[in-house]
Amino acid sequence: MRGLRAEGRAGLVPFLTAGYPDRALSGRLLDAMAEAGAVAIELGIPFSDPLADGPAIQESSQVALDGGVNVEGVLALARSFRERHATPLVAMTYVNPLLAYGVSRFAHDAAASGIGGVIVSDLPPEERADVWDALAGAGLATIPLVAPTTAPGRLPLVLAHASGFVYCLSRTGVTGDARAFAGELDALVASVRAQSDVPVGIGFGVSDEAKARHVAARAEAVIVGAAFARLVAGAGARGADGVVDEARAFATALARAIAGVRKSQ
Numbered sequence: 001m002r003g004l005r006a007e008g009r010a011g012l013v014p015f016l017t018a019g020y021p022d023r024a025l026s027g028r029l030l031d032a033m034a035e036a037g038a039v040a041i042e043l044g045i046p047f048s049d050p051l052a053d054g055p056a057i058q059e060s061s062q063v064a065l066d067g068g069v070n071v072e073g074v075l076a077l078a079r080s081f082r083e084r085h086a087t088p089l090v091a092m093t094y095v096n097p098l099l100a101y102g103v104s105r106f107a108h109d110a111a112a113s114g115i116g117g118v119i120v121s122d123l124p125p126e127e128r129a130d131v132w133d134a135l136a137g138a139g140l141a142t143i144p145l146v147a148p149t150t151a152p153g154r155l156p157l158v159l160a161h162a163s164g165f166v167y168c169l170s171r172t173g174v175t176g177d178a179r180a181f182a183g184e185l186d187a188l189v190a191s192v193r194a195q196s197d198v199p200v201g202i203g204f205g206v207s208d209e210a211k212a213r214h215v216a217a218r219a220e221a222v223i224v225g226a227a228f229a230r231l232v233a234g235a236g237a238r239g240a241d242g243v244v245d246e247a248r249a250f251a252t253a254l255a256r257a258i259a260g261v262r263k264s265q
Contacts, residue, residue, distance in 0.1 A: 001220055001221060004199060004221075005197075008262065009220070009259075010221070010222055010258050011037075011039030011221060012036070012037065012222050012258055014041055015043075015228065016029055016033065016041065017044040017057060017060040017229065018045060018064060018069060018073065019069030019074070019077070020063050020232060021063055021232055021243075022067055023073065023077070028244045029232065029247055030043070032244050033248075034081075034087040037251070037255040040090055041087055041089055042223065043078060043091055044092045044225075045071060045094075046060075046061040048061075048062070051094075057225060075113040078091075078114050079112075079113045082114030089116060090117040090119060090141075091115050092121065094120065094122045095122055103130065103131050104134045108138055115140065116140065116164070117163075117164040118141070119143045119167060124158075132161060142162065143163070143164045144159070144161055144162050145167045146167070148185060148188050150188070155192070155195060162196060164198070164199075165200060167203060167221075168185070168188055168189055170204045170205050185202070186218065200219040201220065201221030202218060202219040203221075203224070204223075206224045206227070207226070209254060216257075222258050228247060228251075231246060231247055231250060232247065
């Protein structure tokens with residue numbers, strides 16, 4: 001992703017909940033994202049209390065859990081994907097699944113499965129140094145979250161832990177909210193760029209081509225999650241092949257919309 005920053009380009013980073021709507025279709029959807037030109041894929045580890053996520057991703061997480069998907073299943077999905085594609089994978093998780101699995105064990109197994117980075121959405125970088133050290137020690141990129149409400153004085157501490165990219169939230173709230181991007185987003189991105197050479201990703205609320213282009217003018221990674229969860233939600237009615245084709249077409253349209261967008265900063 002550093003190459004994108006050097007070239008002034010942006011790329012699509014879709015988020016998919018591992019095991020949603022079922023294990024087999026989840027693997028096919030990952031393939032579709034790679035085939036559509038994603039520069040990386042966020043693979044969500046299902047969790048029973050995903051407080052940062054809106055209804056669409058909460059539902060996807062619960063369906064995956066009901067289907068028996070656990071951390072071992074997520075890593076198996078990643079290993080299978082890695083046999084077919086070189087597209088980078090980033091695990092998106094909350095801290096509880098890591099603690100339950102064992103942090104050092106997770107760090108080792110995630111790296112061995114072909115996962116390249118980890119986002120721990122509810123763990124600030126100044127807490128549980130053992131968790132962050134274990135992840136980094138296994139060679140995993142640690143990707144922090146920053147928001148329009150992140151205090152300027154705290155930003156250097158957060159960025160000090162960043163590798164892979166910095167995940168900038170487009171606004172406060174939860175994923176999938178239809179509200180417009182925060183007016184402070186440009187100032188936040190400018191502050192991050194002034195203090196770090198790590199690429200920038202922007203997510204929360206990117207749901208169509210126009211919003212994707214808006215984000216691509218400001219970041220290297222255009223992160224889209226809830227829109228894919230909503231698309232997949234009708235899998236039973238449309239059939240597996242139809243859902244995969246629809247997801248691939250949507251991802252391809254987003255990737256094409258992003259291509260060629262010039263950075264505004």
